[in-house]
Amino acid sequence: MNVLQVIPELDAGGAERTTLEIAEAVVAAGGRALVASEGGRLEGELDAIGADLVRLPVKSKNPLTIWRNAGRLADLVRRERVDIIHARSRAPAWSALLAARRTGAVFVTTYHGTYNARSELKRRYNAVMARGAVTIANSAFIADHVAREHPGLARRIEIIPRGVDLGPFDPERVEPARANAHREGWQVPVGAPVILLPARLTRWKGQLLAIEAVSRLAPRDPAPVLVLAGDAQGRDAYVREIEARAKELGVAIRLPGHVGDMPGALMAADLVLAPSLEPEAFGRSAAEAQAMGRPVIVADHGGAREVVEHGVTGWRVPPGDAGALAAAIETAFSLSPQARAAMARAARQRVEAHFSKRALQENTLRVYRELLDCRP
Template identity: 50%
Template structure:
């Protein structure tokens, strides 16, 4: 198995069919099933496992994506304490996972978050089954203890990095893991994120929810993502305020996302909007369950993250729908957005730069924005699809399982 700097752009990988997982049970472990990128990828991989003839178990506290998981044939094994970072809970969860592995005849365990990954790691060592990890983010490690805590994500027999940015980060941070890293970018589900598959009923439902049934005759700028400081909602409001102060109020900014209990942050955003008298131009609409339709009624998509995105799913999904995006110039978004070709990249936290990029996009003739959008769609279709992610992930499973069969003895990286 070649592990050095593989990507979904490899023709041999992007075109291969799913391996046969008949008789195999794969257990993915993730804290919860909220609507984030890691959680959605978990469901997508569960779907592929079932389609490949395997059984897909997900150990999790559950959440918003449970219905989707059930629809694709995945099975939830609920454990409310899996998100806990309490060492005692982590140790107890390891024992619980060990029981699940034995009871359900689990063939391989795949961990997607640090606290439950420690539980999964210890359970895999006790039961002698393969341990795979996906490194979903550039975790902060400001102390030796935190560096060790994060290291569990680099202890897999194979360590999946969800972008070239993350692959490089792992190799630098944990050099001993470098030859076990496989780059498998997150993908976009082209069945959902293609303009022709979105119905007018879907669009109308968004318009009804956001605008009481009448779409404004102004460009709609969408910033989707949970309401948290590092996703850049404050910076976006400040950039739009700057546009308004310069006389440009011909736009609507939509902040679509769940605050997940961060009510103080939401209140702060509302206060910023009210202070600038922009409540008619900037709307906080809460969680959106139909992002494809939300993007399809929009003209420009923003992702002004203040920290490096491991991948940059928002830009990829918007690109698939032929929308230009404006993103922060760091992390995985450097891979999903080609500057000046499929969108614009600006320095993170630079209000002036973000404001200028938005103004530039708004001033582009519609035909020019459409050309940029079509180039974005081609870029995503060629490099970042769910089908590629699924095939490559299951390819990792098949190779690791075959390796175990060949050696009849499994050793974990320490």
């Protein structure tokens, strides 16, 4: 089985991480894994698992470049005898679809987000993600969205949630010194609670809402520290807005940028937030927090609603409601050690049962094999 995945870049993100996990599974199954991309920080990991990066300008939305990429991908498919082209983003998906039609390779997509369409033209552009022989949705929320946005277009929708690698994301494997190193790096005062919001710094991820919620908490000494861990990706004006709002409201924040050791960072946190203002396709940060036994609060919409069982593995609050988020934070801080331990056990068990990397890999390979078995 030779599988070519197509994704714009290989930097931090759920789609990028899933690309590596599926490449790993293909190689482990004795197949050939190729990734067409402009590359990024995850290139080394891709190479380490035995997959091949084919550097192409697939991030571009220029129609001429998309057309040329179709030819480049078709040549690659023929040269490497690719069986399946798996597209993970819209612009390269158009190139991949054309290449599949020219070569007879099986075309598969993963619908990684809601791809909001504000016009019919944008909806038609997005529709390429529903044109696969199978369209993989990473949550029931996304499956419903695909069916609603593109009625009758998707031939077959498979719900395969993103997975957490339960090896590194295991609280038993993180030494206390590793978690303490994060707290020291964040300059957290001794005894201060750490509230971690792991997400790229973009407005819809809810950083400003989190600052507002923390400002409404009952006074504590020492005061909690809100760690906003994620890349700004050039959004310098938004970073300045975050800093100004935190200063205005008297909230202690830290902006460490990208965190390479997320298991260690999660163990350094007393509470994890995922207060996205727009629906998440899945809710990977919440799943990772649960795998590490951390209490987590998510916005009650999108895929995150499927990840967190309210009151059992964490809490769900109305999106955009700073008061409700503050109340949930107070509830989390008030947990007894016994209740906190029980929630940690339930959270870990939920991820093991429903959201593991192994399940993601096995189900994706199953889809690949079924499609190849049906090929003439």
